[in-house]
Structure formats: C-alpha cells, structure tokens
Amino acid sequence: MSEKTGGEAIVDSLIANNIDTVFGLPGAQLDPIFVALHDRQDQIRLMHTRHEQGCAYMAYGYAEASGRIGTTLVVPGPGLLNAAAAIVTGYACNTPMLCLVGQGRSHLIGRGFGILHEIPDQFATASGLVKWAGKIERPEDIPGQFAEAINQIRHHRPRPVYLELPFDYAKEKAEIPQALVAAADHVTPEIDADAISNAAAALAGAKCPLIVVGGGARMAGEAVRELAELLNAPVAMTQNALGTLDCRHELAFTQLGAHHWWSKADVVLALGTRLFPAAMAWGRDSEQRIIKVDIDAAETNRLPPPIDGIHGDVAEVAIALRSSLDKCMTKAAPDRSDEILQVRAAVEKELEIVAPQRELLQVIREELGEDGVLVSDLTQLYFAAQDVFPVHRPRTYIQPSYQGTLGHAAATCLGAQVAVGDRPVIGLAGDGGFMFTVQELATAVQYNIPVTFLVMNDGAFGNVKRILQEDYDGRVICADLQNPNFVKLAESFGMPGRRASSADDLRTALQESIAESGPTLVEYRAPEFPSPWPLHFRQKVRG
Structure with a gap:
C-alpha cells in the first residue's frame, strides 16, 4: 500500500491489466486521471477525439477489430450520454469495452445541487446500458473494483462494463493498495456431458442438419469447421458471425442461405446466436429440433419451447460434440453436394x-x-x-x-x-x-x-x-x-x-x-x- 491519487491508481490498474490504449476526452472531473496518464505516456497511448461519441466508438472499433478490451474515458452526465450510443452498440455486439466515467465530488452525488454535469442517478442510467456497473466508494477500493470490472468482461459473455470515480477520490492522495491483476483467461461454464451426448445423437441421426452461427461463434471457426465437415452440414452465418467460416468454403452460407435450408433442416444446431428471426419468423413445427448453445444461460431458453439448451462456450461445446460424434457415428455423413449446389444456385438467383x-x-x-x-x-x-x-x-x-x-x-x-x-x-x-x-x-x-x-x-x-x-x-x-x-x-x-x-x-x-x-x-x-x-x-x- 502506498500514497497516491485515485487517478494514479486508475492508471496503475490499466497498466497492470495490459491495457495500453485509452480513448478519452478531458474535462474537469477527469483532470487527475489525465495528469496521471500524462506521466505514464511511455506505457499507455492516450488518444483524444472531438466528441465523447467518438471516444466510445473508437473504443468499440478497437475492441471489435482486435478482440482486446477497448477503453473509453469520459466526463459524467452529458459525456456519458454522448458515449451511450457506442456503449449500447458494444452491448449488442458482445464487445469487450471498459467505460471509465467521472463523477462529481463524492459527498455531492445524488443531492440535486446542480453540480457540473449532474444528471439524476447517473449510476442507474449507466447500469441499464452495460453488463456490469461499479462505483468507487472509497479510494482504497480502486484496485479491487477495477479488477472486478475486467473480470466481468471476461466472465462468460463479453460486453461493456462501467466504472465510476468521484472527482475528489481521483484528485486527493490516499493510502491505496497495489493494482490487482484480473483473471487472465476468459471464464467459461462447465459443460453438461449428458446434454452433449443427447445433442450428438440427434445430429448423428439427422437427415438434414443445419448449423447456424452468430457472434458468439466468430472466434470458434476451426471447431465449427471441423464439426460441420464431419456432419457435412451447411453453416449459415448471421451478420455478426461473418468470417467464422471463410465465405468460399463449400458449406458456408449467409442468412439468405439459412432461409433456404430452414424448410429442410430436421436438426438445427444454433451456436452463439439469438436465432432471430429464423425461429420467430420462418416458422417451426414438430419435425424440427433446435439445439441452442450459448455462453449466456439466458439465451438458451429465451425462445419459445421446445428448445434443447446447452450452456457453454461455443468452441468448447463444438469440440465436445465432435468428440461425441466420433463415437456415435457409425458411418460417414451422406454426400449433400447436389443439394448444396441447388441451394447456392437459388441464393445466387435471389442476389x-x-x-x-x-x-x-x-x-x-x-x-x-x-x-x-x-x-x-x-x-x-x-x-x-x-x-x-x-x-x-x-x-x-x-x-x-x-x-x-x-x-x-x-x-x-x-x-x-x-x-x-x-x-x-x-x-x-x-x-x-x-x-x-x-x-x-x-x-x-x-x-x-x-x-x-x-x-x-x-x-x-x-x-x-x-x-x-x-x-x-x-x-x-x-x-x-x-x-x-x-x-x-x-x-x-x-x-x-x-x-x-x-x-x-x-x-x-x-x-x-x-x-x-x-x-x-x-x-x-x-x-x-x-x-x-x-x-x-x-x-x-x-x-
């Protein structure tokens, strides 16, 4: 534990957690953090924009293109609201974003005095936009709360998180513990072995299996490809998943292709996708079974039943399914090349x-x-x-x-x-x-x-x-x-x-x-x- 400002403690936490780029816009409540960043320019790149929306969108684009945490730093009130469009975009796209937002002096928060940039219950407003929201209530809490914010990004489904720091805690010196390093790895849930066995049996017996992949599958491309090739099953990518399979792969389709396959598919394996509008607009019947895999447990049962849900990381589940299929498939999957060519020709005609x-x-x-x-x-x-x-x-x-x-x-x-x-x-x-x-x-x-x-x-x-x-x-x-x-x-x-x-x-x-x-x-x-x-x-x- 050493004496430092809260701004210095925030910068220590950024560095300890390998965040080397911050997109921010200065303002009174953030000056202590910007001064601390000034003194550590050899370790953190700080880029400022002309509007808070720009800061947050740059953080969003940085995270989307790299998979690394995109960090934005904005003033409270209007600054947060200006950044909100980018934050909710990150929420929609499962983007790992860290939103650091200033606040007024701690003893004035929520009292309605009309302090600079005050809005009613900023914390509640922010909480409705992100996966997790935290606030610093004592300077010595900074390392722990910062590490928890990073852990929340890496726990199961990645999405933006919010951390709020009052101005006085950012500016004044206090005895603050060393920065904490969050869990380095993405935390994934344990997979239900029985659910894997049941799903593998259904896929092995399917006449026309269809794999639909969403944004939750985009970094599981190798596992998805191996599973699809084993089943000789078409893979239909949502716009969030484009690139999971190279579009030139013979099994790769977009959602237009998915619509053609939907009427034929007797078993649909949905990997990291909401499966909307397919399941809601294209129709369902008793001849079709849907197996929905998602790292977010809420997504496994969001659609009307019957749905077979598997809670787990898409790559891990795909690997487990492939292993189980190796044991239960008694012969190679049937050749579907003619049918694939027919669907592709129909898609090309529509395009x-x-x-x-x-x-x-x-x-x-x-x-x-x-x-x-x-x-x-x-x-x-x-x-x-x-x-x-x-x-x-x-x-x-x-x-x-x-x-x-x-x-x-x-x-x-x-x-x-x-x-x-x-x-x-x-x-x-x-x-x-x-x-x-x-x-x-x-x-x-x-x-x-x-x-x-x-x-x-x-x-x-x-x-x-x-x-x-x-x-x-x-x-x-x-x-x-x-x-x-x-x-x-x-x-x-x-x-x-x-x-x-x-x-x-x-x-x-x-x-x-x-x-x-x-x-x-x-x-x-x-x-x-x-x-x-x-x-x-x-x-x-x-x-």
Whole structure:
C-alpha cells in the first residue's frame, strides 16, 4: 500500500491489466486521471477525439477489430450520454469495452445541487446500458473494483462494463493498495456431458442438419469447421458471425442461405446466436429440433419451447460434440453436394436484385485484401453486404448489429485502424450517417490514422426515403439532404479527397487512398440502388 491519487491508481490498474490504449476526452472531473496518464505516456497511448461519441466508438472499433478490451474515458452526465450510443452498440455486439466515467465530488452525488454535469442517478442510467456497473466508494477500493470490472468482461459473455470515480477520490492522495491483476483467461461454464451426448445423437441421426452461427461463434471457426465437415452440414452465418467460416468454403452460407435450408433442416444446431428471426419468423413445427448453445444461460431458453439448451462456450461445446460424434457415428455423413449446389444456385438467383451493390462491395474487398477491415454504417450497401460482401476471416467486417446505430462508422473505423496497424481499413458511410461523426476527421489527421473514409453520396437518407416512397405512398419528408462538397471538406481538414462515380473509378480511388500514409476520403456519387428489402423480409417456410 502506498500514497497516491485515485487517478494514479486508475492508471496503475490499466497498466497492470495490459491495457495500453485509452480513448478519452478531458474535462474537469477527469483532470487527475489525465495528469496521471500524462506521466505514464511511455506505457499507455492516450488518444483524444472531438466528441465523447467518438471516444466510445473508437473504443468499440478497437475492441471489435482486435478482440482486446477497448477503453473509453469520459466526463459524467452529458459525456456519458454522448458515449451511450457506442456503449449500447458494444452491448449488442458482445464487445469487450471498459467505460471509465467521472463523477462529481463524492459527498455531492445524488443531492440535486446542480453540480457540473449532474444528471439524476447517473449510476442507474449507466447500469441499464452495460453488463456490469461499479462505483468507487472509497479510494482504497480502486484496485479491487477495477479488477472486478475486467473480470466481468471476461466472465462468460463479453460486453461493456462501467466504472465510476468521484472527482475528489481521483484528485486527493490516499493510502491505496497495489493494482490487482484480473483473471487472465476468459471464464467459461462447465459443460453438461449428458446434454452433449443427447445433442450428438440427434445430429448423428439427422437427415438434414443445419448449423447456424452468430457472434458468439466468430472466434470458434476451426471447431465449427471441423464439426460441420464431419456432419457435412451447411453453416449459415448471421451478420455478426461473418468470417467464422471463410465465405468460399463449400458449406458456408449467409442468412439468405439459412432461409433456404430452414424448410429442410430436421436438426438445427444454433451456436452463439439469438436465432432471430429464423425461429420467430420462418416458422417451426414438430419435425424440427433446435439445439441452442450459448455462453449466456439466458439465451438458451429465451425462445419459445421446445428448445434443447446447452450452456457453454461455443468452441468448447463444438469440440465436445465432435468428440461425441466420433463415437456415435457409425458411418460417414451422406454426400449433400447436389443439394448444396441447388441451394447456392437459388441464393445466387435471389442476389441478382442487388447486382449494382455487389459489384461495388466486391471492389472494396479486392482492394482491402483478405485481411483488410470494412467498417460499415447503415448505408445502401450495408443492407446488401450481409449477403454479398466477401468475408474470409473473423473481425474483418464490423457493423452495429441489431442496434443499427446510424453514424458510427466514421469514428469506429479509426479505432479499428489503431487496433490493426498496417492492415487497411475502410469506413463506409452514407452521406447522412457520415455527418453524425464528421468532426472525427480532425482526430484522424491529428494522429495520422491511415484510414480511408468512403462516403456514399446520394443526397438523402436513402433507406428512409425508399421506405417512405414504397410503404407510405411516396409521402417523403425529412429524407433529402443538403451536403457539403465532401472532397473539399476532407481537404479542409488536411487530408486528400477523391471522387468516384463508377466501379472502375472506385477501384482507382481506393488503390490511391490505401497507398497513402495518412487518412483519406473518397466520395462516391451514388445512384438510386435497387431495393434490398426482398432479401431481408423472408416469408414463413414451416408450420
């Protein structure tokens, strides 16, 4: 135990737990922590943005691209609320994020005096956004509470956590114990051996097994692949799981493929996925058995019964199932190559409606390379990308999952680029969403983050406009946009800007941009793309 400020104790805990990058924005309640970070710049990289939303999205992108903990540091009240969109995006995507948030002086919290940045019950507000929330009630509690926050991230399902530090505890010196090191490994639940045996027997006897993988499976690719090849079972990936299996694998499908297989599948093995909308919209009947595997026990019985739930880590369960199948399968799985070809042909036929979007997305992947990262906002291309963007490895396609947070990409891609180093990153956004976090172009230039911003400019909130035109008798309102000259805007921030209006133009612009040593922007003059909605609203096929 030694005398130090709470800010110094926080920094000690960051270093002790191998967190070497923090995305933050300074303010009065955080000054003691920022001063402590100043004195440890040889051990921690601190990057500041132009808005708290940018801080938190950078932490989100950093964690999504790397799997490491993304840490954000923001002031209380408005700072927390500004960061909230990114925090709930991380919650939706099972992202390991540490949210460190300041507070007023300890004796004034919750008393309604109107202290700087005060909001009613900040702790309760934050608790509703994260997996776990903690607060420092004594300076000597900092090491223990910090370690518990890290343990909570690593216990079972990873999601954002929140830790709150009052200003006086951050500033004043006290006798504080040494920093504690949290558990180094991801903690997983014990697997029920009987449940594994029963599931293996069902899969071994299935006429048409289907494996559906979600975000909880994306780092279990090898185990999933071996299990799928043993069963000769198609693997349908949700958008959170793209890259779990290389999209070129003969058994790999997206959710469009899943819809085709759903009517045929007699046993569905759902690995780390909510299995929505399949189980809720595509129909169920007594001829289909669903086995749902999840590290979150609540997910194993969230769907209406009957569901066979297995609580466990996806990789560990997949390995256990493969071992059990080796014992109970008396012959090789049947050849399904003809059926796989038929389903793939049917999928390709449906995808013809998004051919223009597919052409551009193919160019993006080719110029990124197999290990480059695409961070996608809710653009016109996004709604096609879920089924046509080639993803070969996990963590190379980042999107906001069910949270649908428009405007995240311009900041998220910066965090992703910081995480992956020399690998190329493209932040894809529409002209509407891009302006949500456009100020972070300044951050990109300040830190020379070599990301490529790709702005699809159609002069509208394009998806909103289409819905109003098609579903509301053309009563379009608040969908058309007055935009800046994006190329000149980029140049005003100090980065090169380019413009493209065809696939060939885009290829050239991306090649030149990726070759730059710093950030760049490409504006694509987007036409009216064909509607992707038929790919998303799929009819009931069972029951």
